[in-house]
Amino acid sequence: MAELQATATELKKKTWKDYLNTFGVILSLLLLCAFLTIVSPRFLTVGNLMNVAGQAAVNSIVSIGLFLAILTSGIDLSVGSVLALSTMFMGLFAKKFNMNPYLALLSCLMIGALLGLFNGFLLTKLHLPHPFISTMGTKQMARGLCLVVTATQPVYGFKRPIVFLGNESIGPVPVSFVLVAVLYVIMYLFLNRTKTGRYIYAVGGNKEAARLSGINVDGILNLVYAMSGFMAALAGIVLVGRVDTAYPLAGQDYETDAIAAVIIGGASFFGGVGKIGNTIVGVLLIAVLRNGLNLLGVTSAWQTFSIGAVIIIAVFVDVLRQSMSKRIK
Numbered sequence: 001m002a003e004l005q006a007t008a009t010e011l012k013k014k015t016w017k018d019y020l021n022t023f024g025v026i027l028s029l030l031l032l033c034a035f036l037t038i039v040s041p042r043f044l045t046v047g048n049l050m051n052v053a054g055q056a057a058v059n060s061i062v063s064i065g066l067f068l069a070i071l072t073s074g075i076d077l078s079v080g081s082v083l084a085l086s087t088m089f090m091g092l093f094a095k096k097f098n099m100n101p102y103l104a105l106l107s108c109l110m111i112g113a114l115l116g117l118f119n120g121f122l123l124t125k126l127h128l129p130h131p132f133i134s135t136m137g138t139k140q141m142a143r144g145l146c147l148v149v150t151a152t153q154p155v156y157g158f159k160r161p162i163v164f165l166g167n168e169s170i171g172p173v174p175v176s177f178v179l180v181a182v183l184y185v186i187m188y189l190f191l192n193r194t195k196t197g198r199y200i201y202a203v204g205g206n207k208e209a210a211r212l213s214g215i216n217v218d219g220i221l222n223l224v225y226a227m228s229g230f231m232a233a234l235a236g237i238v239l240v241g242r243v244d245t246a247y248p249l250a251g252q253d254y255e256t257d258a259i260a261a262v263i264i265g266g267a268s269f270f271g272g273v274g275k276i277g278n279t280i281v282g283v284l285l286i287a288v289l290r291n292g293l294n295l296l297g298v299t300s301a302w303q304t305f306s307i308g309a310v311i312i313i314a315v316f317v318d319v320l321r322q323s324m325s326k327r328i329k
Helices: 002-039 046-071 079-096 101-124 131-149 160-167 175-193 195-205 207-212 217-243 254-264 276-295 300-328
Strands: none
Touching (some): 002 276, 046 195, 046 217, 046 254, 079 131, 079 254, 160 175, 175 195, 175 217, 195 207, 207 217, 254 276, 276 300
């Protein structure tokens, strides 16, 4: 009985910590929006808010993959390069070889998933020590291939099916925003209502304990990194739709914004902790911050500085959170 009571108490603590973290992130977003509304009359307009939603779509999708990787106490630094390479191949197939646009889209998603699976194999088959190292390597490899595939030249002028997700709207609402909402609902159900989703949390919490309990840890890691690559490719399709161009330098530093969004949303680099719903709030906070800095005329250099500062603060908060959890135990 005492053991059951202790377990219930621990679950209650986690529930309250999750609640406070969610409230803190939402409050930060609301305060930032309030500040920008005061200093810039252009911020709280339908056109600007829809622009923020459209701009946030790409990072929202990339952040899903980063969230899964971080949930397993890993990371995927290759997402920006995977985004670029998968869309460059799509452009090559669609424009140079006149492939059916729907098949070109499918090939983009498959290439992204395969590149992600390759990241997983580096961990599970070659047993590289940490995904930071392996994904850093694939990041450079994929970026180099981007420059080779079309001899550094961008590809543009795509047919409507390819640009649909990034270019079309339903009334004032971008289709990409609707896509993001659907993806986050699906991911929420996947992580909270399926056995595989619970296994992902278990692997992130303690890989050895998960392995001893019969979970196929290698299979879970391969799946997570394949999904990260798939999401990067899907984000690339949205980006191509926005600019009607696939270019080899697309996606540079996208992993930075995605990592910031995931950590701001309360996920932990230590693994096993985080909610996908909080990640979208982190994405919106980053998007609103960038938009606000643009409205205020802040240069791109200082914008980059600001995002870097946000990441440091978010990681510091994560460390404090872990330290407090250990003290409570």
